Amino acid sequence: MRPSDLLTMTPSGLYCPQADAHIDPVRPVRRALITHGHSDHARAGHGAVLATDETLGIMAVRYGPDFAGATQAVRYGERVDLNGVTVSYHPAGHVLGSAQIALQCGGVRIVASGDYKRARDPTCAPFELVPCDVFITEATFGLPVFRHPDTRHEVDRLLASVRVFPDRAHIVGAYALGKAQRLMALIREAGYEEPIYVHGAMERLTQFYQDQGVQLGEIRKVQAAERPKLGGAIVICPPSATQDLWARKFPDPVTAFASGWMRVRARARQKGVELPLVVSDHSDWDDLCATILQTGAGEVWVTHGQEDALVHWCVTRGIRAQPLHMLGYGDEGEVEPETNVLAGEAAPAEAAT
Amino acid sequence: MNRFAELLDRLGYEPGRNNKLRLMTDYFRTTPDPERGFALAALAGGLSFANAKPGLIRALIAERTDPVLFGLSYDYVGDLSETVALLWPSPAESHARAEPTGFDGDLDLVEPRPVARGHNRPPPSLAEVIESLQVSHRSDLPGLLARWLDGLDETGRWALLKLITGSLRIGVSARLAKSAVAALGELDPNDIEEVWHGLEPPYESLFAWVEGRGPRPEATDPAPFRPPMLAHPIDDSDFDSLDPAEMTAEWKWDGIRVQVVGGTRPDGRRVQRLYSRTGEDISNSFPDLVEAIDFDGAIDGELLILREGRVQSFNVLQQRLNRQSVSPRMLVEFPAHVRAYDLLHWGEEDLRPLPFCDRRERLEAMLAAAGNPRFDISPLIPFRTWEELAAARANPGEAGAGVDAAAVEGCMIKRADSPYVPGRPKGLWWKWKHDPHVIDAVLMYAQRGHGKRSSFYSDYTFGVWRDGPAGEELVPVGKAYFGFTDAELAELDRFVRRNTINRFGPVREVTHEPDRGLVLEIAFEGLNRSTRHKSGVAMRFPRVSRIRWDKPPAEADRMEILEKLLRREAELDESAES
Numbered sequence A: 001m002r003p004s005d006l007l008t009m010t011p012s013g014l015y016c017p018q019a020d021a022h023i024d025p026v027r028p029v030r031r032a033l034i035t036h037g038h039s040d041h042a043r044a045g046h047g048a049v050l051a052t053d054e055t056l057g058i059m060a061v062r063y064g065p066d067f068a069g070a071t072q073a074v075r076y077g078e079r080v081d082l083n084g085v086t087v088s089y090h091p092a093g094h095v096l097g098s099a100q101i102a103l104q105c106g107g108v109r110i111v112a113s114g115d116y117k118r119a120r121d122p123t124c125a126p127f128e129l130v131p132c133d134v135f136i137t138e139a140t141f142g143l144p145v146f147r148h149p150d151t152r153h154e155v156d157r158l159l160a161s162v163r164v165f166p167d168r169a170h171i172v173g174a175y176a177l178g179k180a181q182r183l184m185a186l187i188r189e190a191g192y193e194e195p196i197y198v199h200g201a202m203e204r205l206t207q208f209y210q211d212q213g214v215q216l217g218e219i220r221k222v223q224a225a226e227r228p229k230l231g232g233a234i235v236i237c238p239p240s241a242t243q244d245l246w247a248r249k250f251p252d253p254v255t256a257f258a259s260g261w262m263r264v265r266a267r268a269r270q271k272g273v274e275l276p277l278v279v280s281d282h283s284d285w286d287d288l289c290a291t292i293l294q295t296g297a298g299e300v301w302v303t304h305g306q307e308d309a310l311v312h313w314c315v316t317r318g319i320r321a322q323p324l325h326m327l328g329y330g331d332e333g334e335v336e337p338e339t340n341v342l343a344g345e346a347a348p349a350e351a352a353t
Numbered sequence B: 001m002n003r004f005a006e007l008l009d010r011l012g013y014e015p016g017r018n019n020k021l022r023l024m025t026d027y028f029r030t031t032p033d034p035e036r037g038f039a040l041a042a043l044a045g046g047l048s049f050a051n052a053k054p055g056l057i058r059a060l061i062a063e064r065t066d067p068v069l070f071g072l073s074y075d076y077v078g079d080l081s082e083t084v085a086l087l088w089p090s091p092a093e094s095h096a097r098a099e100p101t102g103f104d105g106d107l108d109l110v111e112p113r114p115v116a117r118g119h120n121r122p123p124p125s126l127a128e129v130i131e132s133l134q135v136s137h138r139s140d141l142p143g144l145l146a147r148w149l150d151g152l153d154e155t156g157r158w159a160l161l162k163l164i165t166g167s168l169r170i171g172v173s174a175r176l177a178k179s180a181v182a183a184l185g186e187l188d189p190n191d192i193e194e195v196w197h198g199l200e201p202p203y204e205s206l207f208a209w210v211e212g213r214g215p216r217p218e219a220t221d222p223a224p225f226r227p228p229m230l231a232h233p234i235d236d237s238d239f240d241s242l243d244p245a246e247m248t249a250e251w252k253w254d255g256i257r258v259q260v261v262g263g264t265r266p267d268g269r270r271v272q273r274l275y276s277r278t279g280e281d282i283s284n285s286f287p288d289l290v291e292a293i294d295f296d297g298a299i300d301g302e303l304l305i306l307r308e309g310r311v312q313s314f315n316v317l318q319q320r321l322n323r324q325s326v327s328p329r330m331l332v333e334f335p336a337h338v339r340a341y342d343l344l345h346w347g348e349e350d351l352r353p354l355p356f357c358d359r360r361e362r363l364e365a366m367l368a369a370a371g372n373p374r375f376d377i378s379p380l381i382p383f384r385t386w387e388e389l390a391a392a393r394a395n396p397g398e399a400g401a402g403v404d405a406a407a408v409e410g411c412m413i414k415r416a417d418s419p420y421v422p423g424r425p426k427g428l429w430w431k432w433k434h435d436p437h438v439i440d441a442v443l444m445y446a447q448r449g450h451g452k453r454s455s456f457y458s459d460y461t462f463g464v465w466r467d468g469p470a471g472e473e474l475v476p477v478g479k480a481y482f483g484f485t486d487a488e489l490a491e492l493d494r495f496v497r498r499n500t501i502n503r504f505g506p507v508r509e510v511t512h513e514p515d516r517g518l519v520l521e522i523a524f525e526g527l528n529r530s531t532r533h534k535s536g537v538a539m540r541f542p543r544v545s546r547i548r549w550d551k552p553p554a555e556a557d558r559m560e561i562l563e564k565l566l567r568r569e570a571e572l573d574e575s576a577e578s
Ligand SMILES: [Zn+2]
Pocket: A036, A038, A041, A094, A115, A350, A353
């Protein structure tokens, strides 16, 4: 069996004909295998969904209990047979419940990694390496300029700023699922014991993390009336809220943003960020390259992000590689996702973490 | 220098003046000598060493990276120093990475084993970097630089590369940096300015004084710089509250603001200096003027080129400013002159607390007594009402500026009783500048910006109509990359992307036909003749003043309008040369 027979592209996304299942489909399908709960990967309205228990829980928080016709929870490492295709889920280290999905049939193994990272994250299971023939990697930060620093250093910078400006509120933009909770956990690890305030939009997901046993310390929802009194507080909110009227009611706010994009100064400036924190839930360049080598894959399919550089790098290492949109994803040509985000146009909230 | 780099990085993002002050003061409070002194020198623009060329940096990174990956990265980041800082394979930063493993054909999971790579070299201090740069030979630079880059973190590398290429833009004035030092103690920023010019990096005596650990550094310089007094732009609404009877007015000359200072050392030796308005000593560029300083005192005035008693346009002055060395021929062809506005110091006496009208009398008397042809006084403009002053400003030639009228760029309004207060005090001095020239031009090409705008098409080449061999054609006349808001930039960027007809690397040609295209209203300060441009003209400080979404390109301006302006601008130069 050739890899392209096992897994192919359809307008709905990656599709395994023999198992009749899509991976992270972008429109409703009969049977969906979901890597993780971010909204560009996990959508409502599928006939059946196979995902980790945590991912199913996140989807229920976001879309309500009836988000799919039927659901089936799968444990990390458990093997599920779908019409002769062996499907297994393995930790991706991206957010709580995130998984790489391995498909094996006729001596061919393909791993669709979804989004993944190798850096430490106290809020989810660490990435596990799955050797394979074809590795499907993301390339969100697929340029060698993206090298994420140690998160401890970034959190120290936030806490140092709180010390220099004890009367200013520190408003930290962070994606509501994963990044926000990871940041809270990292701030606790750095010894910060004051309450951490959150925007109402991330309250339920944060509660979900806590219910799953993730220790985040005292988390308080920001009450509208108390905003002017929160000088010196750390407030975590969705990135878009940092530029809202909502943020201006805080005392002389310091606008921070936790994202891998903050590595490039122009990106931080365009967003009006004053304290960029380079904290990413995606692999940086070095980890993308290292992971590709470690999987032992002879062929790499590169998806969402900066495909060109990573494909080039694979080829210079003698690894066959192609950008996945050539297998069927629409080429949006000019669309640079970050530009749209920066220009204030609508963009999926988590697509550009 | 990682900490200094973090300070710079943070300052670059922080818009608030007071918050910048706190960041700097916090840095000075928590950083030991001599590191903080060199940081102060860098912030206050007090460092000088031969800059490294971008080519050297490109060569260093080329030895270490794949050219394709470098190209993609540079295109994405848009700034050479930052790209190299991010790409640099630094042993100091390598954190634990997983070790490669082979495919074992089974689903058994392989646990990645962290391994530490490289070795840690202590990062260089800012003091080490600056001291080495000042003494080392140019040929040592590549090796030094590579070693330092190896030792620094990303922010440190970025700051180092900006520093050594002379492209460090911090958004902090020397004044603000000195204010941050003053805030360490209970001092006023002007207290720092007063002693500043006798001091050298790393300013240990200054910090000792500010922190109450040492005496006030002696101001031993007999010809020190004195921080200048600056004016606020006047608003139409200001006139109602100002009484013309309490004001004086004089021309604002289109040269460069300078301070001319002469003094005598205790041993009797003369010291003569020329300072820019930021306190930079520019004496070496103007030996003709400096040797004419035959007094002990300090004049605030405008540096101009005078030929046969006539002020030359800024274009002419620019030609002298652009030269690296001063040749005897240039001294003859571009004779420097100072038109005096104010007298700050005379002999042993500090005149700055006196009212402007009294200082002005002293200045007139001093210039009259000296009879020095290199110096003259900027005349006052007589007026009784604001309408009279407006009329004078609209026609300086008739109102006393005579043949020098074209070198007038507006007028200054000063309270007759104003003391000379360093900085930009409120309610004492105002400037009333000429309105800029404005034309309607058609957007022809757009290029990606650099730095914060690298993902936007933010540099716009525009043209005006002229008669071409094949009928009406647009000829490019300039390039503008500021004047618009961020929201307008987003709209312009969208327009460019949707109306691209050709691509040349980072440049896009956009639709520009009589009935389809975009008209930009361009404001600019002046016009030069240029052989480098197809149109034969070059604009000074062009900027987008309005986007005319409403106007069809056919109605944009024509070349003739610029030709006419050019003739008017050139009149003065030609009258002196013919
Ligand atoms: Zn994700």
